[in-house]
Amino acid sequence: MKSILMAFVLVSAGAASVAGVSFGVPDELVKGLSRLGTGAQKQSRVELAQAQQSGQGAQQTQTQDAEAGQRGPVVDESALRYFAARGDTARLNAEIARLRALYPTWTPPENPLAVPVNEDRQLEEMWALYSQSRFADVRAAIARRQQEDPQWIPPADLVERLEVAEKRAALVAASNAGRNEEVVRIGAETPSLLTCSDADVLWRVAEAFAKIDRLQRAKDAYGYMLDNCSDAPIRVATVQKASTVLGYADMQDLLARERTGADGVKEFDGIRSDLARRFVGEGDGDPAITVAPAYLKIVEKxxxxxxxxxxxxxxxxxxxxxxxxxxxxxxxxxxxxxxxxxxxxxxxxxxxxxxxxxxxxxxxxxxxxxxxxxxxxxxxxxxxxxxxxxxxxxxxxxxxxxxxxxxxxxxxxxxxxxxxxxxxxxxxxxxxxxxxxxxxxxxxxxxxxxxxxxxxxxxxxxxxxxxxxxxxxxxxxxxxxxxxxxxxxxxxxxxxxxxxxxxxxxxxRVPARERTVEERARTVEEGAAGPQRAVRAARREGAVNCRTTTRDPGGLSPVSALSLGWCLMEINRPMEAARAFEAALAGGGRVSSDAAYGQSLAYLRAGLTSEAAVAATKAKLDRSRGAELQAAILADRAVSSFRAQRYRETLVFLDQRSQFRAEPADLMVMRAYAYKNLGMRMDAQRLFEALGETGRQDAIRALAEMRTERNARR
Known part of the structure; x- marks a missing residue:
């Protein structure tokens, strides 16, 4: 199986087993875990607690181990009875999945309520606090008990579950705060979190990978869920979430994992229309994408x-x-x-x-x-x-x-x-x-x-x-x-x-200089100065002076046509520059690459975003230039969609753009307004608050408006 994110723990063999599935550990995660002091030689807290609880000599321990080997593993099932008694099915199933991962030969009791009652009332109270997610209170109760009774050792199961719960809370907090590297690290440290019984954690880890430009890892994470999780709503939600961060091609790989029911109905039919809309919309922004005819027919219908x-x-x-x-x-x-x-x-x-x-x-x-x-x-x-x-x-x-x-x-x-x-x-x-x-x-x-x-x-x-x-x-x-x-x-x-x-x-007879759709919002895109620098830096041999004479690029060599294009860009004649760059495309190699890049910049300056996107595909561009152009084009698309009040489409373009460049404050303001207009007021408020703390007056005004609106509704 592919080496994917869910392999988050280091053991002596370099792999872990979760719910019977083995995963390799990514090299970068190995290094990160080593720095954190997590290694093959580190003894688990569960083992230490069990050793302390035994309190017996080596000979007695060996005898007990032999007997345990004949009876099967000794498993603390008190949590099972506790959750079953309270009707907490979700936690009960999560506990069963966790114990199965830890003890592959263990068989769950047919009736968890038949597990012997815990007569320790203080321990029962600790479990009650745990079930309410009051983890700090559990820690405090354990400390008080140990102070009162130095000989008392907390059950290893409670200690382990408490640590995992705290890790989960930390992972969720890091995810909410956008600390994506931390989300990945915590997931690596806590493999017991990464099961189908807690899909939210898996979704958050996958999204974190996407946001740190690790799209293959994100795709693997979503693919793991579709390969291993059986719950129908979770599978559908996984595809929906993946479609917001993955591109068209990656989504086709995930959709290939779709299952067909006994009645012949495919499980993603209910969201097929929304997926088709998203894919065609992605094709609107990237002419290089060829959307399958089936999706086009869905939208036509x-x-x-x-x-x-x-x-x-x-x-x-x-x-x-x-x-x-x-x-x-x-x-x-x-x-x-x-x-x-x-x-x-x-x-x-x-x-x-x-x-x-x-x-x-x-x-x-x-x-x-x-x-x-x-x-x-x-x-x-x-x-x-x-x-x-x-x-x-x-x-x-x-x-x-x-x-x-x-x-x-x-x-x-x-x-x-x-x-x-x-x-x-x-x-x-x-x-x-x-x-x-x-x-x-x-x-x-x-x-x-x-x-x-x-x-x-x-x-x-x-x-x-x-x-x-x-x-x-x-x-x-x-x-x-x-x-x-x-x-x-x-x-x-x-x-x-x-x-x-x-x-x-x-x-x-000279065609008018056409400035068509997608005039980019100059104040929004932080890269506006970048193309200007590129124009000045890119002029090379074969220099052509366009200031004192008017030249027909068709009669020039590709190198001279390229130079003419940059010269025309310097004097702000982008449409003439685009024609010069077109002539330079015949040069091949670096000349063609520079010409495609220059023509894209020329069209962007003229407001022809769709033409700029096409120009960027005419020759191979290096990664940094490609990212620069894609960020500029997607920013234009986002601004256009926002002004047309297509707010969901705005967020799609902004999310796609964030894969190439960090989001500048102006686009963050637009994102917040899109959230607000879609009714996602809490998301909008959080973003406005973060921007307001930097002193942005538009964000501060937006917060004031939201408070006024909230008060008016009361």
Whole structure:
């Protein structure tokens, strides 16, 4: 059997037996236990207590041992009678399991009530305190008894059970406090805790392994329970708990242990729908996951039978992430028809944009543009693409005015630039000049707007204005430096107009810079500075200067295209950088890896989280880069889900993210609010309290709000 966590005790052979099953001891646990002074030569407290109770000479002991060998092991069964007399079935079964583990040849009495009555009233009181989990009081009672009667020795069974109970309490406390290494250590020291009769302890240990990035050990722990525990509710709960910490592939291994009843019903059928939802949701966040068709069909049936918009959205996003727009579109439309939302509208808008239907995308997103940063970026992507259509679209003045208002409010360089070209195409150079000038106020290093400004002034025959643009930008942009140079004849003005017309037509054929769904919350992700450092550090040989000239990456070598990509990232032109990195992917080896990493960063900066996830799969990344990107992508997903009020989905993404990076305070605040909105008020309060102790004002305010709400309900 696999070497898994449940092998928590050191004996001379290096393995332990629990309920008849042997487990190997992980090397790291061996080292930890050795440091704690637990070794093969250490005599157990039970053996010491039994030796003290005997009080006889060596010869008498040998005689008793011989007799015991003939009769079987001497087992203290007083606890059995105590729990049976009080009708405590759970503790009775746990005690039987414990004694069987300690004494494999022992047979439980058919009637525990027939076990001789303990005439020791003080000892009975100690057992009563133990049954109430008042372990400190048991210790105090033992100490008083020994003080009164120095010859009295507490029963070995009581001592052992008391120690195990205290260990269990310590393990639960460590688990509740998030001290996961301590949970694993205590479990290793106390193998008698790790039985199916106390599933909660096994669940806590498995979860602790997951939280210290030991997912294989966590999977083994859950697998042990499915292999050895027979209680149906425990088995179902084990799968449910495992699904919150393990990924799709690991869960398939666990589900392979499913049992089929005599009636042909599979034991996990009752939670199959929830599992399918979770798996498809995980596929939404990771395009590399291919969810089995059976799960997709389950969710499709849920959409048909229950008609929930949330189920339709799961499928819509799953198919959209995989560029299966035709499959995704009906589900987004179904979701909008059932319960219109920003998420449903964003998904449909992206499909409409891919189909070159920006007018419809603008119409879909306008009502939702202010619901989140992602929604606004999706709307602006639609507006920029709409204004860039060729041939020129004839827009309703109402639509044109609302696009202009939003562009000015949001200070969107991309849409503002397209307004400039739109005005030039409508033969309104003065309006175009105003738009390009405004864009340069919003983004002073935005070369396309500077070029447009030069073209507008060329059209207006503003020689001084054009000269000013060329003087400011000529050293950074070759096309601006050459603007108007074709004017060599005497008919200067017509030539300038022709040059400007060609520039307008050429520029309008350039696809608008699309900023689509998943604009990441910059203040949330602690890694925002990391990619900036990576941009500066990653430029290598084949350096290309993108500040003074505009280059087509298709004509460059992969190394030069890679350098161009980093250069464009430095001057904050991520979409152009993404195209350069795409060209660099052909380089192979380290160049391809750097290109995939750079393209992911470029898409993240542009707000294209799904594209960033796809880019990360185009070449093999080292572990640290992969973890960085996954953490950023999952943070975006969590923020998006939270803003869409999908709080359970928010927690799933946050839990997945925590496997790659520690959770920063901002995301912890969001987690606490998700708990609160799901009715998990105690979990929310504990997290807000912990954050409040660090001085976070938002957490302190949240605590005050919760107290006010609690008082109002009284």
């Amino acid at each position: 849920l959409v048909a039978d229950e008609g929930l918009a949330s189920d339709a959205l799961l499928l819509g996003w799953y198919y959209l992430r995989r560029d299966q727009n035709a499959a995704a579109e009906p589900f987004f439309r179904k979701a909008r028809a059932t319960e219109d939302s920003a998420s449903a509208s964003q998904g449909l808008a992206l499909i409409l944009l891919a189909r070159k239907m920006p007018a419809e995308a603008e119409e879909v997103m306008y009502a939702w543009r202010t619901s989140s940063d992602q929604a606004m970026q999706t709307y602006l992507a639609a507006t920029a693409n709409l204004l860039a259509l060729d041939p020129l679209p004839k827009l309703d003045p109402k639509v044109l005015n609302r696009i202009a208002q939003v562009t000015l409010e949001e200070k969107s360089p991309e849409t503002g630039e397209q307004f400039g070209w739109y005005a030039l195409a409508m033969n309104q150079p003065r309006t175009a000049e105003e738009w390009f000038s405004e864009v340069l106020k919003w983004k002073t290093d935005y070369e396309p707007a500077a070029y447009g400004l030069g073209v507008a002034r060329l059209r207006l025959e503003d020689r001084a204005g054009l000269a000013a643009v060329k003087q400011a930008w000529g050293g950074r942009s070759q096309r601006i430096a050459r603007l108007g140079e074709e004017d060599t004849s005497g008919e200067a003005a017509p030539a300038r107009r022709d040059g400007a017309e060609r520039a307008v037509r050429s520029e309008r």
